[in-house]
Amino acid sequence: MAEDDLTFMMVTHSPSSDPYWTSVVSGLEQAGEDLGVNVIYRGTDKNLNDPNQQQRNIEAAIASSPDGLIISNPSPDSLNDSILKATDAGIPVILVNQGGDQVEAVNALTFVGDDPTIQGQIGAAQYNAMGAKKALVITTPIGAIPFVDARTNGFSDTFNGGTTLAEIPVSNLNDANRIKTITMTELTKDPEIDAVFSIGSCCISAMLEARNDLGDRGEAMQWGTIDVTVGATDALKAGEMDFALNAQQYAQGYYPVVLLALYHRQAVLPATSLFITGPAVITPENVDSLLAVQ
Secondary structure (H helix, E strand, O other), X not given: OOOOOOEEEEEOXXXXXXXXXXXXXXXXXXXXXXXXXXXXXXXXXXXXXXXXXXXXXXXXXXXXXXXXXXXXXXXXXXXXXXXHHHHHOOOOEEEEEOOOOOOOOOOOOEEEEOOHHHHHXXXXXXXXXXOOOEEEEEEOOOOOOHHHHHHHHHHHHHOOOEEEEEXXXXXXXXXXXXXXXXXXXXXXXXOOOOEEEEOOHHHHHHHHHHHHHOOHHHHHOEEEEEOOOHHHHHHHHOOOOOEEEEOOHHHHHHHXXXXXXXXXXXXXXXXXXXXXXXXXXXXXXXXXXXXXXX
8 A cells, every 4th residue: 555644553551571562563564565655652651550641642642633543551540531532632542452342432533452351261161271270460459459359350250260369569560570479378278279370471481480480280281371472482382371352362463454544545444343352362283383473
């Protein structure tokens, strides 16, 4: 397609350096190149769900009058009013990654991403199939981050065994040592825990360090996570992790640009309020084939 000076901005709750979001940004930039549009990414300064900074970034994006906005919405109570300012101003909005239940509330065109409750349910189903009896979920305190709550609750409601939470304060999500300490404390308190589930990319490296520190016990346990990072991929290939749930986040960067370009150039409206990108279940058996081209 020929360039026609369209500019789309993506505003999210994480920096582009976050292991999860680097893939999203790659998809965003490739779509911009393929479709001949300008794309700009704006995230928070740190790998935190900081609704105040994201709100400011949304307001600044609106002021620049882009042709479209792609916005993650992990905190609807804080962000919906700002997103509505964009749609009220005639800027088409696509929600991405988080906020699939907020499309109608903010008059967005659609949502591209996955369902956090289903992520938790699929994670629990993996452990059920492996026969795990008691799982430790590395998560944030209930009420801190809505989409993490949905992942945690989806897991707890589906897992056949008992569930214990290793609650990581939001302010510590960048602190691998703190995450590991909290995880090891819970594992030491309860020797019956035979499975560990990380609720996202923030906690994978600390979880794997805990596994190594546990020695024979760690090798005998089951380990899984939501999100795929380089560390998770290496652990899968080495047989040190049983599965990872891949949201296929490259598509979360690519698809919104396609949808906005079609909206502007051919007046194509999304026919559904949800474009689901995942998760795909990555295991030691399929990791090489599934990630070879990603």
